[in-house]
Amino acid sequence: GDSVTQMEGPVTLSEEAFLTINCTYTATGYPSLFWYVQYPGEGLQLLLKATKADDKGSNKGFEATYRKETTSFHLEKGSVQVSDSAVYFCALSDPTGYSTLTFGKGTMLLVSP
Amino acid sequence: NAGVTQTPKFRVLKTGQSMTLLCAQDMNHEYMYWYRQDPGMGLRLIHYSVGEGTTAKGEVPDGYNVSRLKKQNFLLGLESAAPSQTSVYFCASKKRGGEETQYFGPGTRLLVL
Numbered sequence: 001g002d003s004v005t006q007m008e009g010p011v012t013l014s015e016e017a018f019l020t021i022n023c024t025y026t027a028t029g030y031p032s033l034f035w036y037v038q039y040p041g042e043g044l045q046l047l048l049k050a051t052k053a054d055d056k057g058s059n060k061g062f063e064a065t066y067r068k069e070t071t072s073f074h075l076e077k078g079s080v081q082v083s084d085s086a087v088y089f090c091a092l093s094d095p096t097g098y099s100t101l102t103f104g105k106g107t108m109l110l111v112s113p
Numbered sequence: 114n115a116g117v118t119q120t121p122k123f124r125v126l127k128t129g130q131s132m133t134l135l136c137a138q139d140m141n142h143e144y145m146y147w148y149r150q151d152p153g154m155g156l157r158l159i160h161y162s163v164g165e166g167t168t169a170k171g172e173v174p175d176g177y178n179v180s181r182l183k184k185q186n187f188l189l190g191l192e193s194a195a196p197s198q199t200s201v202y203f204c205a206s207k208k209r210g211g212e213e214t215q216y217f218g219p220g221t222r223l224l225v226l
Contacts, residue, residue, distance in 0.1 A: 032213045034213075034214075042219060042220075043117075043203060043217040043220050044203065044217040045217070046215075049213065089155060089156070093213050098144060098169070099207055099213055099215070100146065100171065101148075101158070101205075101215060103148075103156045104155055105154060105155040
């Protein structure tokens, strides 16, 4: 079945540092790929997405590129802020089914001033 | 637009008790989903519905039942709660076709003693 593997956390960074959170996937067909973010005590919010190979999703300074050849969708940000502290989930959706999401286990990001 | 709402926000149950979690969405979405979130496990799909009167099992359906009598509501029931069902439950909804994004509610935290 489909699966998503993302790096374990917590990832601890100082403000303005560069962020990478790795995500790789296994899927049949051509899934859409997502990054969701969960701030403390809240639900999940869509951060960015990509629906086909070589697409780049971007939002709020975060970027991720859909790499079919390496089955990866790594999340990057050039300069993190304290307000970026949250849990980040990589997920995939099979558009040929009913778009159920398969999630990675989540990566906690802690940014200190 | 309230988006996706969940009731209640928090509940404590004793083993063997029953309860129903309510999810409501005002976006006229056809698809609705129930996930549970456990530490270190990410989110896992319990059940989903692709339309009024239809439901289907997800990855971890045992111990839960669902109903979708109205398009805007998706109910998750626990007939006889067990400590293993202590979790945070998230509901999500999505428009049928095209746009792949699921929109999440704020979650219900359930503690089974």
